[in-house]
Amino acid sequence: MADVSLFDKIRIGIASGEDILSWSHGEVKKPETINYRTFKPERDGLFCERIFGPVKDWECSCGRYKKIKYKGIVCERCQVEVTRSKVRRERMGHVELAAPVCHIWYLKGVPSPLSLVLDISARLLEKVIYFASFIVIDIEAEKIQEALP
Numbered sequence: 486m487a488d489v490s491l492f493d494k495i496r497i498g499i500a501s502g503e504d505i506l507s508w509s510h511g512e513v514k515k516p517e518t519i520n521y522r523t524f525k526p527e528r529d530g531l532f533c534e535r536i537f538g539p540v541k542d543w544e545c546s547c548g549r550y551k552k553i554k555y556k557g558i559v560c561e562r563c564q565v566e567v568t569r570s571k572v573r574r575e576r577m578g579h580v581e582l583a584a585p586v587c588h589i590w591y592l593k594g595v596p597s598p599l600s601l602v603l604d605i606s607a608r609l610l611e612k613v614i615y616f617a618s619f620i621v622i623d624i625e626a627e628k629i630q631e632a633l634p
Contacts, residue, residue, distance in 0.1 A: 510536050518530055536578045538569075538576055547565075555567040
C-alpha cells in the first residue's frame, strides 16, 4: 500500500477524449465475454486478450509462445503480447460511439453536477438527454419575422 504521508494533496479531474484514447490498448467491438465452448475470451470482446493482455502468465492466446523467454513478443497468429497476466488489471480499452453521450454520474448524482453547471432542473435535463424534450438555445428574430405572414 502507498504511504499516504508522502502526498500533500491529490487532484481529481475529468479526462479528455484524447487522454482516454491514449490510455486505451484497443477498441472493444463486441459485447461477448467468453466463448462457451472453449472458455477463452472472445476476440475484440470485453475480455479480449489482444486488448487487455494474456489470461495466463507468459503465454499467448494460441499457445505458440510459452515461458518468460518470449517476454515482450507479440504473437503473429493471435496478436497477444507475451507478458504477465497481471496487466489485465491495468490495461483499458475503449468503445467508439456514434454520438456523444452523457455519463450517468453527471446526470443522476445528488445534486446533479450537470444541472448545477447548466442551471437547469435535473428533471428537464433528463428529458433533454433522453430525447423526450428539447431546449431552444438561440432565437433568430429576423428569420421568425420572415417566416410569418
